[in-house]
Amino acid sequence: MKIDxxxxxxxxxxxxxxxxSPDFDLARVTEQHRETYQVISVAGPLPAEIxxxxxxxxxxxxxxxxxxxxVLITVTPDQQxxxxxxxxxxxxxxxxxxxxxxxxxxxxxxNVDTIFICMSLNANFNVHRVERYLTMAWDSxxxxxxxxxxxxxxxxxxxxxxxxxxxxxxxxxxTCSAQTGDGVxxxxxxxxxxxxxxxxxxxxxxxSTLINGLLGGDVLATKAIRTDDDKGRHTTTSRExxxxxxxxxVIDTPGMRELQVQSGDLTKAFADITTLASQCKFRNCxxxxxxxCAVQAAITTGELDASRLASYRKLQLEISYSxxxxxxxxxxxxxxxxxxxxxxxxxMEHVQKIRRR
Numbered sequence: 001m002k003i004d005x006x007x008x009x010x011x012x013x014x015x016x017x018x019x020x021s022p023d024f025d026l027a028r029v030t031e032q033h034r035e036t037y038q039v040i041s042v043a044g045p046l047p048a049e050i051x052x053x054x055x056x057x058x059x060x061x062x063x064x065x066x067x068x069x070x071v072l073i074t075v076t077p078d079q080q081x082x083x084x085x086x087x088x089x090x091x092x093x094x095x096x097x098x099x100x101x102x103x104x105x106x107x108x109x110x111n112v113d114t115i116f117i118c119m120s121l122n123a124n125f126n127v128h129r130v131e132r133y134l135t136m137a138w139d140s141x142x143x144x145x146x147x148x149x150x151x152x153x154x155x156x157x158x159x160x161x162x163x164x165x166x167x168x169x170x171x172x173x174x175t176c177s178a179q180t181g182d183g184v185x186x187x188x189x190x191x192x193x194x195x196x197x198x199x200x201x202x203x204x205x206x207x208s209t210l211i212n213g214l215l216g217g218d219v220l221a222t223k224a225i226r227t228d229d230d231k232g233r234h235t236t237t238s239r240e241x242x243x244x245x246x247x248x249x250v251i252d253t254p255g256m257r258e259l260q261v262q263s264g265d266l267t268k269a270f271a272d273i274t275t276l277a278s279q280c281k282f283r284n285c286x287x288x289x290x291x292x293c294a295v296q297a298a299i300t301t302g303e304l305d306a307s308r309l310a311s312y313r314k315l316q317l318e319i320s321y322s323x324x325x326x327x328x329x330x331x332x333x334x335x336x337x338x339x340x341x342x343x344x345x346x347x348m349e350h351v352q353k354i355r356r357r
Contacts (some may be wrong), residue, residue: 002042008241009111009194009249014070017088024072024085029110030241032067039073039082048073048082062095063087066107067239067251068196092141094198109198109239109251112142114190118201118210119146121154121175130167131311133200135269142198145172145190149206152177166308169271178209188214191248196241198251211252214244266319270312272304 008028018026030045031038037048050058050065051074058064065071065087072086094108094115117133119125130146137144146168151157157175164173176183191197191214199207241251267274273295277285281292287309288296298304 003040003044005040005042006194007243007247007249008040009196010070011194014088018072021072021086024074027071027073027082027084028241029065029067029069029071029084032065032239037065037084039071039084041073041082043075046073046075046080046082048084051083051085054085054087060105062093062105062107064107066093066110067241068110068112068198070111094136094140094142094200096136108200108253111196112140112198112251113195114197115140115142115144116147116187116190116197116199116201116207116210117144118149118199118205118207120150120205121148121157121160122150124202124205125160127163127167128307128311129202130164131269132315134167134171135266135315137200138268145174147183147187147199147201147210148173148175149210150177150179151175151182152179166272166305167269170268176210178206178213181213184210184213188246191244191246191250193247195248196251197248198253200253203254207252211242211250214250215242216245266312266315269315270308273309273312276304 005026005028008030010026010028014026018024025041025043027039027041027046027048029037029048030040035049037050039046039048065084069090070088071084072088073082073084075082090110092112093110094112095105096108115137117130117137119130134144134146146164148157148160154160161173161175174183174186176187178184187210199211201207239251239253241249243249273287276294276298277287279294280287280290282290285293285295287293290296295304295309299306299309
């Protein structure tokens with residue numbers, strides 16, 4: 001029985017790209033482990049590895065296949081292993097900076113239509129975390145949707161929504177509870193046809209439970225949060241793409257202990273500040289002490305929270321540092337804090353003189 005790849009998100013454009021390479025078969029990456037993959041083709045699922053030539057040709061880690069990628073494969077004579085020969089162009093890519101590394105991005109998922117940013121309405125609730133996720137999501141080329149889980153554990157959902165109002169400007173927000181079933185039908189509206197949805201968020205926010213609801217069974221293992229501090233426990237340990245029986249596919253991702261932004265356009269995630277900045281007297285306004293700054297004026301009147309601007313500046317710096325080497329990053333920080341290495345040396349000498357007194 002042949003597999004209908006349309007059920008896994010295949011499009012006519014992908015079929016045309018595959019037809020141009022008749023010696024290869026079209027497949028989608030459904031699982032990613034350290035050195036191996038799982039793919040699905042018209043012939044069914046197969047374990048996969050990267051072909052030697054492709055591995056030799058790859059220059060950066062982000063060019064490696066990722067869950068959600070469409071690839072061209074060949075199959076070994078015993079029909080037991082697929083060799084990934086080529087990664088087809090990505091329509092969207094969800095990426096973050098690799099934890100503990102410099103200048104190296106990490107692909108979370110590829111070819112995603114909608115990103116469900118999941119955050120629970122208990123002690124996990126964090127407005128600034130949503131800002132970071134939205135910056136990453138908008139930059140991916142997919143459409144973000146904020147999913148607030150565990151509504152049954154929140155005493156005042158309206159207050160939480162008010163806190164997120166500025167952050168989620170122009171973004172759909174869904175409040176749901178896996179325990180009561182509220183809001184789950186709203187999620188299903190995004191997972192239809194051949195669309196791909198990715199779930200991201202911290203550990204313990206209920207991603208796997210929601211995905212099980214879409215799949216119609218306990219496909220993914222789940223664990224309860226710790227009752228003493230509301231901290232989540234990791235259940236998902238690898239990325240996985242799963243077909244939803246009613247249409248569409250979902251990608252489950254491990255909870256993120258640390259979220260570093262690799263790149264991003266802040267104009268959408270911080271649309272309120274972008275709009276205000278367009279009204280500043282000076283085009284290159286830094287929104288600090290310049291006269292006629294609309295952003296600072298909005299903070300004075302209470303229209304804009306000062307912490308919102310602080311988050312904006314912090315992410316600006318993080319993004320600017322992401323493409324720098326360790327030495328370039330160090331020099332940039334010296335320039336920022338001291339103005340120059342000479343001035344830093346002068347300041348340190350002054351501090352040492354004071355200490356010797």
